[in-house]
Amino acid sequence: MSTLIGNVGSLVTNDPSHGSGPLGLLTDAAVLVEDGRVAWVGPAGQAPAADEHVDAQGRALLPGFVDSHAHLVFAGDRTAEFNARMSGRSYTAGGIRTTVAATRAATDAELEANLTRFVNEALRQGTTTIECKSGYGLTVEDEARALRIASKHTTETTYLGAHVVAPEFTDDPAAYVALVTGEMLDACAPHARWVDVFCEQGAFDGDQAREILTAGAARGLIPRVHANQLHHGPGVQLAVELGAASADHCTHLTDADVDALASGGTVATLLPGAEFSTRAPYPDARRLLDAGATVALSTDCNPGSSFTSSMAFCIAVAVREMGMTPDQAVWAATAGGARALRRTDVGLISPGARADLLLLDAPSHVHLAYRPGVPLTAAVWQGGVRAL
Numbered sequence: 001m002s003t004l005i006g007n008v009g010s011l012v013t014n015d016p017s018h019g020s021g022p023l024g025l026l027t028d029a030a031v032l033v034e035d036g037r038v039a040w041v042g043p044a045g046q047a048p049a050a051d052e053h054v055d056a057q058g059r060a061l062l063p064g065f066v067d068s069h070a071h072l073v074f075a076g077d078r079t080a081e082f083n084a085r086m087s088g089r090s091y092t093a094g095g096i097r098t099t100v101a102a103t104r105a106a107t108d109a110e111l112e113a114n115l116t117r118f119v120n121e122a123l124r125q126g127t128t129t130i131e132c133k134s135g136y137g138l139t140v141e142d143e144a145r146a147l148r149i150a151s152k153h154t155t156e157t158t159y160l161g162a163h164v165v166a167p168e169f170t171d172d173p174a175a176y177v178a179l180v181t182g183e184m185l186d187a188c189a190p191h192a193r194w195v196d197v198f199c200e201q202g203a204f205d206g207d208q209a210r211e212i213l214t215a216g217a218a219r220g221l222i223p224r225v226h227a228n229q230l231h232h233g234p235g236v237q238l239a240v241e242l243g244a245a246s247a248d249h250c251t252h253l254t255d256a257d258v259d260a261l262a263s264g265g266t267v268a269t270l271l272p273g274a275e276f277s278t279r280a281p282y283p284d285a286r287r288l289l290d291a292g293a294t295v296a297l298s299t300d301c302n303p304g305s306s307f308t309s310s311m312a313f314c315i316a317v318a319v320r321e322m323g324m325t326p327d328q329a330v331w332a333a334t335a336g337g338a339r340a341l342r343r344t345d346v347g348l349i350s351p352g353a354r355a356d357l358l359l360l361d362a363p364s365h366v367h368l369a370y371r372p373g374v375p376l377t378a379a380v381w382q383g384g385v386r387a388l
């Protein structure tokens, strides 16, 4: 069974061999989908025959968003905390413990229903690949069950036992690090692809983060780091040194941090929803791009500091507030996310890639930034299957 999506007014391939610029942009294009994969890309006039035809009506088609940073296994919400913060109180890492208490008290079914809701919410907005972290259990059992549940919905699961020190260990953080690198890691590693640490004042320092990431890597998990979000710290340098796939947040960077990201293989993942929702200064994407770093955009969807699942929102904010061009922001939300997850089969529309496609109700991908807050999803395909 093959499907030809024709009459595509503007096609973002993220493969420069197909079209102009880094987006590999084609106009008046078509895409052939076969067996869940992209089989052909090119000018509409040269399209091959297909079993089924979809008329894109001159609208824009782009790769489904790759959201490489989200925290979706949790219970409860933090409306009151957000309300208080928007009324003048500042954000600290400590609020995570509120969600930990609610998450521990929830049943597996409640957690999975919540997760399913958010994955579908993201899908309706064009996100076809989403990463999901643990980190609201902070016991051996609760972290392992978070990852068990998440792994039913995504292959991109991240062990974040080191989100904050569990409340039971406040007086003995070293014992908690021993748990995270020992029994908890043993229980979680079979369900996770990645290991992550919140390297931040009030969470884990550089030495602790190094110990946790190294222990995870020894079990085959690939490091990624919550780095330099609220203050300058050692997270970015550590991420690059350990060959982490991604350093996430990157809000407070020295020139040495920017150089390290530009010369190393670690993607700088920017999460503007967090700065938006905590009324904090945005990371400087322009500085990173000018230095030559690879930049990804993600939602950081979580109930405390960034309760959005909208990649389009992140694109709009990145363009308006962080010095990104619309092309750069769309690349970062698709191909950039794929780089941050070390995926070569998503984030692009090219023969062999997964047919994860987003058709916009707009003539150009630029509308994602030009029309902020407007739902622009016309259709989504995931692995070649029409999801909506």
Ligand SMILES: [Zn+2]
Pocket (backbone or CB within 6 Å): 069, 071, 226, 300, 302
């Ligand atoms: Zn996060």
